[in-house]
Structures are given as structure tokens and as C-alpha cells.
Amino acid sequence: MKKLLKCADCRKGFRSASQLKIHRRIHIGEKPFTCSVCGKGFARSFNLVSHQQVHTEDRPFKCSDCEKRFKSKGGLIQHQQVHTDERPFECSDCEKSFKNFGGLIQHQQVHNEERPFKCSVCRKRFKSSGGLVQHKQVHSEERPFKCTDCGKCFKSNEGLIQHEQVH
Structure with missing residues (x-):
């Protein structure tokens, strides 16, 4: 040996x-x-070879359930979870389960006080990058959410939804 x-x-x-x-x-x-x-x-x-797929439009891996196509076999395998009720990733704190590991990791942030994402303008901290991105809209003059009835624009989708109840 x-x-x-x-x-x-x-x-x-x-x-x-x-x-x-x-x-x-x-x-x-x-x-x-x-x-x-x-x-x-x-x-x-x-x-490197696997990564280079992100720079092409080639999607050789096809889902047999819905015909959606993927650049990698891993992407296809991860996608196929949507077609099952299987939720193999279970939270050890509350027993809630998830279809993929990323969902579990994101969920587990609710069980800790860590807020690693900090706003560079006001220093407010967030548990997720998505929370920070959404918050940064407060500091922006951009108003990308437009009411289809009157044309008024809003910084957040929530603001638009609240406004639409007026019509």
C-alpha cells in the first residue's frame, strides 16, 4: 500500500x-x-473551463420537465429541485426545511444578530446584501416604480403598492 x-x-x-x-x-x-x-x-x-460558460450564450443542459436550459450541469441539477416537494436542507434551530443549501444559509441569518452588510452613507447594518441594496434606495433620487394610472413615481415597490390603493 x-x-x-x-x-x-x-x-x-x-x-x-x-x-x-x-x-x-x-x-x-x-x-x-x-x-x-x-x-x-x-x-x-x-x-476555469467551467467558469468560461458564463461568457457564452450556450446552454446545453435542458430540463426534461419544463424545457428550461442551463449553462452547467450543476445549474440544471439545482433547478430540478423546483419540480419536487423534496426539501432536504433542514435548519437545526427551527426545523424549517429548504430545497437548496443557499435557501438554508439565507434563512439561518434570522437566528443570529450578525449584520455584516453596512450602508456607506448612514452606517445602518443589514443581515443580507439584498436588504442593503433595497435600503440604499432611500439615499437615491431615483424613483423606478411608476404608477400606471397617474404616472407618479416611487423609490420602492412598497410605496407604489400603498399609493395604488388610492386609485
Whole structure:
């Protein structure tokens, strides 16, 4: 039996020196494979090849249930969850369950007080990037929500909905 080579940082074992060398890039931040379109760097060549799909219109992976198309197999697999009632990702705090891991992670923010997203104008903090984006509208003169009845414009969809009750 061949002895495994261990990573000095995380003790993960590898069968060859080349595998260990590639793995070490994670710990040292080396990203020798760079996208020629956007400049994003990758530790592994296959990650670059996979990433380059975002710069094309090619969507070779088709959902057999609804005909929607995806750039990656992973995107298709994640999408297919919408066609099932399966919710395999369960919150350990309240037992609420989710169709995907991202939904669970977003939900878990309700159980902690951490607010990592800070407004650069007023320093108010938010639990999600979406909350911050929505809040920033307060500081803007932009009013993208327009009433179809009278043409009056609003900073938020909520403001428009409240106004529409007047008509």
C-alpha cells in the first residue's frame, strides 16, 4: 500500500506530489489559471473551463420537465429541485426545511444578530446584501416604480403598492 502525502495545513492525504501541489493552491491563494474575458483567477484549470460558460450564450443542459436550459450541469441539477416537494436542507434551530443549501444559509441569518452588510452613507447594518441594496434606495433620487394610472413615481415597490390603493 502506497503512503499518502499529507497537506501541512489541513492534513488531507494525497496519492501523488502533483495532487498535493494543486491542493496547496487553496491554502496559499495561488490562482494560475485566469479567464481571458473577465480576469477572474482559478486554482484548477477545470474550474476555469467551467467558469468560461458564463461568457457564452450556450446552454446545453435542458430540463426534461419544463424545457428550461442551463449553462452547467450543476445549474440544471439545482433547478430540478423546483419540480419536487423534496426539501432536504433542514435548519437545526427551527426545523424549517429548504430545497437548496443557499435557501438554508439565507434563512439561518434570522437566528443570529450578525449584520455584516453596512450602508456607506448612514452606517445602518443589514443581515443580507439584498436588504442593503433595497435600503440604499432611500439615499437615491431615483424613483423606478411608476404608477400606471397617474404616472407618479416611487423609490420602492412598497410605496407604489400603498399609493395604488388610492386609485
